[in-house]
Amino acid sequence: MATLMIQGTTSDAGKSTVVAGLCRMLARRGVSVAPFKPQNMALNSAVTVDGGEIGRSTALQALAAGVTPHSDMNPVLLKPQSDRGAQVILRGRVYGNMAALDYHVFKAEAKRSVMAAWQALSSRYDVIIAEGAGSPAEINLRANDIANMGFAEAADCPVLLVGDIDRGGVFAQLVGTLELLSESERSRTRGFIINRFRGDIALLEPGLDWLTERTGRPVVGTLPYLQGLMLDAEDSLGSSSNGSDKGEATFRVVVPALPRISNHTDFEALALHPDVEVRFIGPDRPIPPADLILLPGSKATRADLDWLLRQGWDTVIRRHLRYGGRVLGLCGGFQMLGAAIHDPEGLEGSAGSSAGLGLLAMETRLVAGKQLRNVSGELLLGDRPAFSGYEIHNGVSTGTGLERPLLMCRSGQGESVADGAISEDGQVMGTYLHGVFDQPHACNALLHALGMAQPGGAVDRDACRERGLDRLADAMEAHLDTAWLDSLLDR
16 A cells, blocks of 8 residues: 655645546556545535535545545544534544634544554555645644644655645745745655646746755646636635626526535536526625526535524525526525524524524425435436435425425435425425536426526536546546656655
8 A cells, every 4th residue: 555645735736636636647547546635614414325424625635546535544533613613524424513712632633543544545446546645844733743644644644745836936836835844844845836827938947947946845846727627625715716607598597605605516507508597696796687596505504504694695686586586495504594594502503593584485404424425316306307415405395395305215225205385486496415407307307497498508517527627637647647646656
């Protein structure tokens, strides 16, 4: 077994993308390879084969490697619920909620889960490609580190450092990060990858030569900026996530950018649709006219509902419906559509109840024990197209509004289970399931029910994802020193 760790000079330097590309490149050569992320902080997650929960980017890397996502691949997942606290998930299962300072102390205990998961993976695969988090040079987080060099030291594995040249200052990123490491950490940092390069490589080569001479470490490769590459995002919406702006699109979708929005990857298939414009609307921004208002999932549903009301979305939604518009709620957004949300145990924040938007005749009670399932079934629309998706939520919803479900799921025992709701007038719909837009036939049927006249241009998100991974692996083969990588992995 060999382990190689990819760390980055900053968040979003391209670590997740590099790991996915390496996994696909090795898998195409017939190598038994798996991804591993010791600690992740993300609100985009996926359900694993063992019924656990991991970061969605790690699940994508497993797909790239041609293996089934398992909770061992991301043993610590932190899902922020506020600026100072998060839900802690260990090896796929909820451990509890912690304040940031408490978790900083808890990391020494979490490290045992990290190492046990890594050892379990190592017994099943020949190569592990591990991914760091943030930067190894975050001095304030170095004590009891399990996300970057703390893991690399414990596993005694080599590290490659990724810098993003598109941000500017890549040489300062790489040299500065290296200088802030300990002697043993510098020793295990074997080389560099420069990511997102645009232009003539001849202009960059003097800098690459200087970097190698200055640090004594090779630049293993310079990866090009891959325009239009769409892979599952790791984190919640960043400042650059403005959705698709297609101008002449026939169907306009607006999504409130909730402070704790989760699994916004639900909307990637819509963003790929040639006739759909998706716009995320942040705080204090004007809410434009739309055909569909789509309420996303949330990791802090009552707090995000309060934000929604303060931003005036309730007034906008009611006016939107009066003029014949449609509303769809997914997961937490579905819960918001009901009459009330009750959290008596304070699972997502302070204990209490909140009045919902009152658009569906139901109430939701948050209860301990997260629902985690990969599901398939059929939409109860049109010719009842098949779909597959996944369920990640706390809460049980009840009420007469659920008597008109949106879809029918097949359980693991083969039983049919109804999910979601459709209002009597058909203008308001909701479901607990994620991924309902990913299959073209289901996407077209859902868009048609939501008011789009001719929705036939839906894109196969799964096929698009596969093409992106192959394109990424092709770039790796062309621009990385693969022979040097093979020697690092003793292959």
